[in-house]
Amino acid sequence: MSKAILFDMDGVLVDTEPGALEALLKLEEAAVLAALPKAPNYYSPINNPQRCIRRRNLVIDNMVEDGKITKEEGERAKRAPLTLNVQSGTNWLAPYFVEEIRRYLERKYGSDEVHTGGLRVYTSLNRELQAAANQAVLDGVAAYERRHGWRARLRNVIALGYTLDAYENPDWEQPIAPNTYVHALVTGVNDRTATLKLGRYAATLTSAEMKWTGYKRPIEILSIGDIAYVKVLSLADSVAKVHLEEESGAQGALLAIDNSTGDIKAMVGGRDFDESKFNRATQAMRQVGSSFKPFVYTALIDSGGSPEDVVLDAPIIFQTASGPYAPRNYDGKFEGNITVRRAIAFSRNIPALKVEQKVGIDKVIEYTRRFGITAPLPPVLPLALGAADITLYEQTAAFSTFPNDGVRVTPRYIRKVTDYEGHVLEDDYPEVKDVVSAQTARVMVSLLQGVVQHGTGYAASALKHPLGGKTGTTNDFTDAWFVGFSPSITCGVWVGYDEKKSLGNKETGAMTALPIWMQFMKVAIVGHEKEEFAAPPEIPHNMRVKLDTPDVSPGDKEAH
16 A cells, blocks of 8 residues: 655655555564554554564564574564664654645545555755744744743643653654753652653753743742653753743744745744644734735835835824724834835834825735735725734745745645656646736835844844845734745744734734744855845935825725
8 A cells, every 4th residue: 555755845755654665674673563553552662662572572483483484583583673763754844834735635636545546745845944944933932931931831641640651742752852842741849850751861950941930949830740841952862951941822833935936945833733733824814913014015116106205204193984093103102204215114103004095005905915915904094004814824925026026926835746656647836926016026125125224123134144024013912923035035934822812012023023033044045145136226316205195084994
């Protein structure tokens, strides 16, 4: 029986199912496989190696007794150590990505063909970038958790009806390595230390490894049987050095797309696939905040506006159908007459609303649709400030249009699918669509570079690379975004809770999402040191236009 096999863009095997590859087995290896069907978990060579060896040797003895092998062959096989080649395939490295592909394949080819037909699927995944994405999201959300102190309510396996000896965590079935985040079982605790079990490793926590919690004694926050969340710092033999972390429920997601090909290079849909299969990169509709503003300014630039146009950043009350609307800027201040360039770099709200009012809400929506956004967009003034729920997938794909000279390339997961005999079933060529002119796109890239060079995304200037992007923060700090690009790759990051609750005061896109984006992009730009954005057209300095217009009349469409 053949099973589906997944390859990355270079043809390297990245995922397979049991039975997918035929291999020549040694006698002792075949005996291990024959030993497993009776009780796969009980005789697992990974979790219970001694039981597995005893069962394997019983199988070998039976083969000798039945005359299938000689006594000498049996003795040699029984002396052989239990050697395992445990591969960390994409089911560990990129589980959300693999799940998206499998759903697509089953819809198109049917479950039987996918699971028994021997399909070979060549994907867009880049293993190095995926590993960097995983690490960046986990590190970034952990940093957020530490900023807010210890809030965890740990599950306890004893309370759940397990014994300490019987409990096995799904994390322990995957490779445990330095810098990974793992659930660990608390097996002992006192005033000075806590002892932990994580798979075949043991660890000891002292006050130094939990200093950030504000507690000095492990016994104050840990109990025997608790499932703690730790970051592995180092491994030696069967001993791990770890740092205590926590899971308050905060989530993160990341999506990276090659600008020119649309290839999805990395996807993280959440902190833990075993805990939640919900893909926050493709399925979560979240309010995008100020990361929506580039669509507003694109409509202006493409209609003949200039980065040097002047708009008044001052208090204003818009008269709308639902009553007076008095928006404010994030910092509560006003800067007077400023250019569009400064308005987008520093994410000023009043100017964005005035620009939207000038070009028209319907036109902003029309441009947003051109960029591939299919989510419902309310025809209201606050739309300019991101009062719309959009997936990270659509928002990131839309932004990739800017560095691609105004051309949108539909993202793709799969490059090619062949059957078991190598016949090509599909060659996936991405759909390409002109969204705006190259001139408009280059102006927008220049404006979004300003966000990084001296605006709300200034921290990213430390990467010393041509970069552009936009922060996004929603009311009450429920969602934090940064979507940005280099000349070659676009990456979007979102952080928040599954339920729409606040991340905490001042947890903005720049504070919470941007560090994750920077950690990923530091890897993504390696090898692209000489790349540059195309230069924008020169804008004459005498072409400044004041964008202020009368307030919205009560008859216009608006619902706050």
